[in-house]
């Protein structure tokens with residue numbers, strides 16, 4: 001795997017011993033001079049406080065600007081999807097059918113790194129960043145795509161409109177295999193129901209049940225526990241605190257594993273300190289109830305084409321770090337909505353994992369995707 005070696009080379013320059021000059025005449029000070037010293041200490045303290053308040057955001061901002069280009073994936077393209085809106089699309093491999101991967105709630109395309117690498121030898125596989133996340137720009141206050149007026153800013157309806165324009169601008173061949181996790185699964189469903197014939201296979205990883213936000217306990221968890229922690233993270237990024245905490249090692253990447261490249265780790269640090277990315281993370285979570293409601297309405301209004309296959313991948317629980325009763329609630333509602341909306345779906349269970357399976361057990365996901373690709377390729381050849 002790619003690993004950076006810079007920074008690991010030992011420094012060639014010998015450390016020069018500093019000679020300290022001790023001024024012995026300053027040990028005894030007159031009283032007036034001491035008061036003067038208190039005053040200057042106060043001024044220095046004040047300056048330090050100001051420094052601590054105002055300088056880290058500036059340093060952080062400058063560092064983010066410097067890091068953006070070098071950290072952007074080399075094969076990635078910035079695609080103009082219309083109205084001046086620019087999105088980051090990263091495709092690897094060649095062939096058909098194309099596989100499109102849509103990340104979980106508040107995550108950048110980096111989460112798919114291992115899955116993408118293992119599908120690329122077989123066919124073309126693309127990831128992208130939803131607006132405001134990763135390397136996709138956020139819409140400026142005076143810009144509009146039109147879709148956000150209909151659907152609301154950070155909801156599935158608008159994201160699907162973005163994705164459709166991105167795939168068109170990026171010249172993606174249809175039909176393709178659409179894979180989404182959590183919010184990405186809501187997007188995948190919305191897309192497949194609205195755009196008949198564009199999706200040959202829909203893969204839902206840890207789908208969010210449509211009506212989970214009608215459960216008080218879930219709402220309580222989502223809006224009173226999860227969301228405040230994300231808002232805090234946004235604040236910490238904006239004040240430059242996140243960057244300092246990363247430097248001192250107080251926070252470190254959750255994405256861990258033997259095959260994670262150094263590049264992905266560096267990008268994680270960049271995004272963790274990036275207030276634009278973090279505020280989009282908050283928005284996606286905040287409007288999740290709206291997104292779920294939109295998808296519920298669309299699936300009732302417009303059934304899925306019978307040509308589209310559906311498969312669902314889940315682990316032992318939704319999130320091992322969440323209370324057990326909430327996991328049970330997700331499992332129960334998941335089962336109910338899948339039976340109602342996709343009775344013929346192929347259900348795959350992966351043992352010993354939760355929503356982190358995308359990077360903890362990528363091979364289980366790739367295995368299923370490879371199977372789907374092989375089936376479609378065999379069909380293409382026989383036609």
Ligand SMILES: *[C@@H]1O[C@H](CO)[C@@H](O)[C@H](O)[C@H]1NC(C)=O
Pocket residue numbers: 257258259363
């Ligand atoms: C890491 O990559 C090696 C070689 O490609 C592979 O054998 C191994 O299973 C991978 N490990 C994980 C955790 O995916």
Ligand SMILES: *[C@@H]1O[C@H](CO)[C@@H](O)[C@H](O)[C@H]1NC(C)=O
Pocket residue numbers: 213289290293
């Ligand atoms: C989503 O939650 C917000 C804030 O709690 C609320 O105002 C809104 O009506 C909810 N939307 C839906 C569709 O439930």
